[in-house]
Amino acid sequence: MGALNTADLLVQCLENEGVEYIFGLPGEENLHILEALKNSSIRFITTRHEQGAAFMADVYGRLTGKAGVCLSTLGPGATNLMTGVADANLDGAALVAITGQVGTDRMHIESHQYLDLVAMFAPVTKWNKQIVRPSITPEVVRKAFKVAQAEKPGATHIDLPENIAAMAVEGNPLSLDHKEKVFAAYRTLTEAANIISKAKNPLILAGNGTIRAHASEALTEFATTLNIPVANTFMGKGTIPYTHPLALWTVGLQQRDLITCAFEQSDLVIAVGYDLVEYSPKKWNPEGTCRIIHIGMTPAEVDSSYLPEVEVVGDIADSLMDILKRADRTGKSTPYAAGLKTEIRAQYEAYADDLGFPMKPQKIIYDLRQVMGAEDIVISDVGAHKMWMARNYHCDAPNTCLISNGFAAMGIAIPGAIAAKLVHPHRKIVAVTGDGGFMMNNQELETALRVGTPFVTLIFNDNGYGLIEWKQINQFGEASFIKFGNPDFVKFAESMGLKGYRIQAADELIPILKEALEQPVPAVIDCPVDYQENIRFSQQAGDLACEIWD
Numbered sequence: 001m002g003a004l005n006t007a008d009l010l011v012q013c014l015e016n017e018g019v020e021y022i023f024g025l026p027g028e029e030n031l032h033i034l035e036a037l038k039n040s041s042i043r044f045i046t047t048r049h050e051q052g053a054a055f056m057a058d059v060y061g062r063l064t065g066k067a068g069v070c071l072s073t074l075g076p077g078a079t080n081l082m083t084g085v086a087d088a089n090l091d092g093a094a095l096v097a098i099t100g101q102v103g104t105d106r107m108h109i110e111s112h113q114y115l116d117l118v119a120m121f122a123p124v125t126k127w128n129k130q131i132v133r134p135s136i137t138p139e140v141v142r143k144a145f146k147v148a149q150a151e152k153p154g155a156t157h158i159d160l161p162e163n164i165a166a167m168a169v170e171g172n173p174l175s176l177d178h179k180e181k182v183f184a185a186y187r188t189l190t191e192a193a194n195i196i197s198k199a200k201n202p203l204i205l206a207g208n209g210t211i212r213a214h215a216s217e218a219l220t221e222f223a224t225t226l227n228i229p230v231a232n233t234f235m236g237k238g239t240i241p242y243t244h245p246l247a248l249w250t251v252g253l254q255q256r257d258l259i260t261c262a263f264e265q266s267d268l269v270i271a272v273g274y275d276l277v278e279y280s281p282k283k284w285n286p287e288g289t290c291r292i293i294h295i296g297m298t299p300a301e302v303d304s305s306y307l308p309e310v311e312v313v314g315d316i317a318d319s320l321m322d323i324l325k326r327a328d329r330t331g332k333s334t335p336y337a338a339g340l341k342t343e344i345r346a347q348y349e350a351y352a353d354d355l356g357f358p359m360k361p362q363k364i365i366y367d368l369r370q371v372m373g374a375e376d377i378v379i380s381d382v383g384a385h386k387m388w389m390a391r392n393y394h395c396d397a398p399n400t401c402l403i404s405n406g407f408a409a410m411g412i413a414i415p416g417a418i419a420a421k422l423v424h425p426h427r428k429i430v431a432v433t434g435d436g437g438f439m440m441n442n443q444e445l446e447t448a449l450r451v452g453t454p455f456v457t458l459i460f461n462d463n464g465y466g467l468i469e470w471k472q473i474n475q476f477g478e479a480s481f482i483k484f485g486n487p488d489f490v491k492f493a494e495s496m497g498l499k500g501y502r503i504q505a506a507d508e509l510i511p512i513l514k515e516a517l518e519q520p521v522p523a524v525i526d527c528p529v530d531y532q533e534n535i536r537f538s539q540q541a542g543d544l545a546c547e548i549w550d
């Protein structure tokens with residue numbers, strides 16, 4: 001091996017961080033990095049679009065808590081990367097983006113493909129820097145990972161000019177930090193326990209922070225012992241098993257739903273690992289009158305509808321266990337919750353045998369749940385199908401239904417499924433997507449075939465941007481500019497060497513899903529969906545009267 005250059009040292013630093021994969025696309029300005037990767041333990045996954053690479057890193061980060069890494073060249077490669085980087089940043093997923101760049105000798109003049117990438121990525125990252133001298137590489141890399149992985153996780157970015165990448169350097173990776181737990185202050189724990197002990201109808205709102213902190217078991221014990229019902233956000237699915245009697249399932253639709261009643265009934269919301277980016281408190285606390293306890297790894301965000309009486313800031317599992325020791329709710333129960341849960345469950349089960357075709361979204365999801373095991377993973381794309389997945393796909397365990405609900409970018413599901421299969425090769429993986437989102441990143445199905453990550457893509461086919469249609473009809477009484485045509489998805493899949501299926505009757509879905517999940521190659525299922533259900537649901541929910549569960 002020749003002398004070490006900056007790109008070699010960069011790769012050594014990435015190895016030191018435990019990086020397993022880099023998702024990316026080559027360009028002239030990142031050639032030195034690719035050369036350095038040839039002799040590395042890191043597996044480079046060549047993608048078909050930089051956005052795909054960033055979404056893969058995003059979902060890797062979300063599933064593992066370790067930063068996913070994506071790489072692009074400068075200019076157009078970097079602009080393509082941005083959507084996935086922004087998604088990680090707003091969804092609280094650790095990600096490190098690396099871009100190639102022109103040499104430092106031509107940044108001050110009009111230069112082919114040059115954009116100021118540090119300025120460009122600044123608003124979509126927690127921190128970013130250019131490597132301006134070879135010797136600072138270990139510090140820049142260490143800081144990028146430390147910041148990306150620290151609560152609340154997000155994206156960071158490293159820009160490497162090509163002349164710096166080629167320069168000789170001496171140096172070694174820095175040793176990693178040993179994260180110490182931070183414990184909440186005694187006063188906040190006792191105060192929280194007192195408020196909880198006295199509340200009449202408390203309700204737990206569990207968010208993705210609970211999952212990031214590995215506090216799901218603690219939360220389940222806390223809720224069970226104190227007999228307090230739990231609603232989870234879209235990204236908080238699986239914090240408590242959906243079969244648990246106190247689990248009121250998911251909240252977060254931008255409209256009324258049965259679960260809204262739980263918030264109307266409660267006199268205290270205990271928000272645990274709740275990220276406001278997901279579901280504005282203005283939706284569940286419009287008057288700002290609700291009493292709130294905030295339990296999180298970081299202090300509460302400022303919002304006029306989210307003014308907690310006490311903020312318990314520290315390791316979430318420890319805080320919950322500590323409050324549990326101090327709180328006393330003997331003889332207290334929340335009678336409304338059982339009635340509400342019975343109704344929520346009845347609405348879910350009502351579609352079990354629905355043979356309508358095109359299939360109702362509730363039935364597609366009901367059937368999907370039947371074929372997926374407790375540890376299997378679905379990744380939802382963004383659209384009307386996501387709203388139904390959020391509402392109707394219930395989880396036993398954390399990180400088994402991934403939904404982008406911070407940035408909510410269409411196109412995440414297919415690249416996300418590749419990352420999920422890499423992280424969990426023995427689990428079944430399904431990407432649930434609309435036909436719109438499918439056409440945004442389906443090129444990555446070739447990546448999936450090539451790298452050997454078989455999974456099933458289930459397309460909700462409505463020939464249109466269904467969620468926008470839903471909103472337009474609710475808001476303006478009619479839809480516009482949302483219809484489009486689709487390719488023949490079965491032939492499309494077959495042309496790529498994948499398996500393709502089309503659902504032609506409701507009772508075909510379960511057997512086809514089972515068969516598709518057994519394939520050694522990625523499979524695509526085209527499933528026509530009846531989105532008339534969307535409007536019907538909105539009308540019903542608008543008329544909902546909560547008083548019956550008083």
Ligand SMILES: Cc1ncc(C[n+]2csc(CCOP(=O)(O)OP(=O)(O)O)c2C)c(N)n1
Nearest residue numbers: 383384385410434435436437464465466467
């Ligand atoms: C990249 C991106 N562009 C636009 C939007 C706005 N948007 C949200 S949902 C949606 C429609 C999604 O259509 P489709 O993928 O077919 O899913 P469906 O709603 O029909 O289930 C659009 C355009 C978005 N969230 N992300």
Ligand SMILES: [Mg+2]
Nearest residue numbers: 434435464466
């Ligand atoms: Mg659609």
